[in-house]
Amino acid sequence: xxxxxxxxxxxxxxxxxxxxxxxxxxxxxxxxxxxxxxxxxxxxxxxxxxxxxxxxxxxxxxxxxxxxxxxxxxxxxxxxxxxxxxxxxxxxxxxxxxxxxxxxxxxxxxxxxxxxxxxxxxxxxxxxxxxxxxxxxxxxxxxxxxxxxxxxxxxxxxxxxxxxxxxxxxxxxxxxxxxxxxxxxxxxxxxxxxxxxxxxxxxxxxxxxxxxxxxxxxxxxxxxxxxxxxxxxxxxxxxxxxxxxxxxxxxxxxxxxxxxxxxxxxxxxxxxxxxxxxxxxxxxxxxxxxxxxxxxxxxxxxxxxxxxxxxxxxxxxxxxxxxxxxxxxxxxxxxxxxxxxxxxxxxxxxxxxxxxxxxxxxxxxxxxxxxxxxxxxxxxxxxxxxxxxxxxxxxxxxxxxxxxxxxxxxxxxxxxxxxxxxxxxxxxxxxxxxxxxxxxxxxxxxxxxxxxxxxxxxxxxxxxxxxxxxxxxxxxxxxxxxxxxxxxxxx
Numbered sequence: 001x002x003x004x005x006x007x008x009x010x011x012x013x014x015x016x017x018x019x020x021x022x023x024x025x026x027x028x029x030x031x032x033x034x035x036x037x038x039x040x041x042x043x044x045x046x047x048x049x050x051x052x053x054x055x056x057x058x059x060x061x062x063x064x065x066x067x068x069x070x071x072x073x074x075x076x077x078x079x080x081x082x083x084x085x086x087x088x089x090x091x092x093x094x095x096x097x098x099x100x101x102x103x104x105x106x107x108x109x110x111x112x113x114x115x116x117x118x119x120x121x122x123x124x125x126x127x128x129x130x131x132x133x134x135x136x137x138x139x140x141x142x143x144x145x146x147x148x149x150x151x152x153x154x155x156x157x158x159x160x161x162x163x164x165x166x167x168x169x170x171x172x173x174x175x176x177x178x179x180x181x182x183x184x185x186x187x188x189x190x191x192x193x194x195x196x197x198x199x200x201x202x203x204x205x206x207x208x209x210x211x212x213x214x215x216x217x218x219x220x221x222x223x224x225x226x227x228x229x230x231x232x233x234x235x236x237x238x239x240x241x242x243x244x245x246x247x248x249x250x251x252x253x254x255x256x257x258x259x260x261x262x263x264x265x266x267x268x269x270x271x272x273x274x275x276x277x278x279x280x281x282x283x284x285x286x287x288x289x290x291x292x293x294x295x296x297x298x299x300x301x302x303x304x305x306x307x308x309x310x311x312x313x314x315x316x317x318x319x320x321x322x323x324x325x326x327x328x329x330x331x332x333x334x335x336x337x338x339x340x341x342x343x344x345x346x347x348x349x350x351x352x353x354x355x356x357x358x359x360x361x362x363x364x365x366x367x368x369x370x371x372x373x374x375x376x377x378x379x380x381x382x383x384x385x386x387x388x389x390x391x392x393x394x395x396x397x398x399x400x401x402x403x404x405x406x407x408x409x410x411x412x413x414x415x416x417x418x419x420x421x422x423x424x425x426x427x428x429x430x431x432x433x434x435x436x437x438x439x440x441x442x443x444x445x446x447x448x449x450x451x452x453x454x455x456x457x458x459x460x461x462x463x464x465x466x467x468x469x470x471x472x473x474x475x476x477x478x479x480x481x482x483x484x485x486x487x488x489x490x491x
Contacts, residue, residue, distance in 0.1 A: 028191070031164055032089040035151050036080060039104075042147050043111075043140060044076035050139040051132045058131060074118070075136070079111040079144075091155055092166045092191070102471050104148040108141055159191035166191035167260075170232040172198050172223060172250070174243035176266045183238060183264070195230045198223055202246040220253045227257055238264040270424075273466055300470055301403065308404045308477070309397040316391065323388060327355055330379040336392055341409035344432045349401040351409055351433075352392040356380025387480075393435045405473040406434025407461035408445070418454050425454075428461045431468070436480040438464040438472075443485035 051068045088095050088103050095103050116133070158164035169187055176183065177199055188194045200223070202216065227235060235254050239247055247263065254261050265272070271288050278287040313320075324335045336352050343349035357375040376384065383389040396402035402409070407428040419425050439445065439460035444453070464472070 028091060028164065028166055031155060031158065032091055035091075035155075036083070036089050038151065039083070039144070039147060040076045040080045042143060043079045043108075044072045046140050046143045047075050047136045048072035050136045054132050054135040071115075071119070075111055075115045075140075078114050078118075079107055082107040082110050082114075091164075096152070096155075098467075099469060100152050101145055101148050102469060104144050105141070108144050112137055112140075164191045165193060167193070167234040168230065168232050169194045169234045169236055170196055170198075170223075170227050170230065171236045171238060172200050172254075174200055174202060174237070174239040174246065174250075176238045176240055179238075179266050179269075182269075183266070187236060192234075195232055196226065202243060202250070220250065224253060224256065227254075227259070232257070232259055234260045234262060236262045236264055238266055241265075241267050297468075297470070301473065302400075304470065304473060305397050305404050309394045312391075313394050313398075319388075320391060323354055323383070323391075326379055331358060331377045333358070339411055341411055341433070342415055342426075342429055343401050343409060344429060346426055346429050347401075348412060349396070349409070349433075351402070352395050354383055354389040354392055356383050356389050390435055397435065401432065403432040403434045405436060405464075405476045406432050407437050407464065408440060408457075409433035418451065421451050422455055422458055424462060425458055427465065428458060431465055436476060437461060438476060441476055441479040441483050441485055 048069055051072065055068075083089060083104070086095065086103060086107065087093065088100065088107070090096060112133075155164065159166070169192055171183070171187070171194060173180065180197060184194055184197065200219070235257060237247060237250060237254070244265065251261055251263075268288075275286055275288045278285055327335050333355055335355060337355040337357070338350050338352060340348050341351045356377060357380055358377060380389070393402055397404055415425065437460070439457045442460055444457040444460055464476075
């Protein structure tokens with residue numbers, strides 16, 4: 001790298017946008033402040049109107065304006081305080097971009113809980129009936145969700161139109177030129193902007209014999225001056241393993257900037273997607289892999305599994321009985337097919353399905369079903385196309401070795417076919433397998449007779465593992481019923 005390259009400026013940022021007094025960061029703060037004010041007013045107004053309407057229709061009169069307006073503003077203040085403490089108005093964080101609606105819903109629930117407790121403690125609940133309280137809950141909850149959705153779409157639209165600027169990123173690359181396109185695509189998502197990408201070779205100084213040549217220190221100083229000039233608030237140091245030894249010295253130089261200094265080891269791009277900073281004793285560490293979720297999340301998921309499994313078993317019991325009788329009449333053999341598959345933490349589990357093939361003796365060699373497979377019975381073809389054959393796995397869910405939603409469990413022999421060629425294959429098993437999953441609603445089901453097919457399925461499963469949320473489970477379950485892709489390659 002030479003001095004001219006170090007001073008090059010990316011054309012993506014117009015000079016006027018970086019002038020003094022027009023800092024993009026201020027625009028982000030202004031958007032966040034407006035959103036916070038809007039949500040505060042929405043909660044206050046909706047709660048107040050709900051109480052007035054209820055009082056008018058039930059009691060036939062107009063209630064105390066002071067009592068209900070103060071109560072509504074207290075509720076709104078609690079909601080806003082919870083959102084601020086949860087850092088929900090950081091428009092670049094996952095709490096806004098990915099989990100905004102879920103966080104807003106949780107904040108609303110907590111706000112009503114605290115409001116009820118405070119009202120009782122300071123005795124302002126007199127005359128505040130349960131009917132009014134329930135009316136406010138039933139009104140505020142859906143309005144908050146709709147408003148958060150609209151505001152999120154507004155932020156995304158402003159970012160796409162260039163009216164909202166996020167992080168101004170300056171990338172210093174140490175031996176990562178071949179990955180530039182991939183990294184820029186991930187970092188430069190709206191509303192972030194990449195100011196410049198600099199290729200930097202820490203070993204260049206050793207090769208220079210010309211005393212007039214720029215030294216390592218001078219080149220770093222030139223980059224530092226440009227970061228100040230462009231107003232960068234994030235510096236990403238992307239490095240390969242060969243240059244990792246220089247990072248400590250380079251970080252020391254850039255620590256002078258009032259900016260976030262971020263390290264990006266490019267040989268770990270895939271595993272970093274699920275990483276987070278945590279503590280080991282009193283040391284801060286980069287946690288690459290962890291337990292699938294918190295205790296609360298696991299309890300929530302298990303409650304969801306049991307509720308859906310019990311409800312589905314009761315609702316579908318006539319169908320299950322009819323299918324069982326039809327299987328016995330259609331072909332000889334047991335009603336249920338049992339197969340050992342990998343479950344949570346690679347533990348073998350026995351998975352139940354309605355039998356769709358001619359009965360094979362135990363110990364027969366594993367062979368995945370193929371299109372027009374002669375082993376599949378007439379009834380079996382119908383069950384496979386409609387996914388009815390998977391319904392007995394509700395029993396696995398009740399037992400606890402499967403979930404309603406999760407990576408589909410593969411036969412042990414099937415997994416072993418790809419363990420060496422797909423390195424992260426077994427990482428699918430850090431959560432319980434599911435009856436349906438992200439791969440299935442995206443059309444990646446059926447025969448996986450090539451590495452590429454299995455790789456696409458594994459990628460979907462790992463996306464689910466790294467991005468799990470209660471609402472994602474609900475979405476997958478609904479899509480399982482409604483999406484045509486679920487029935488793709490069903491034979």
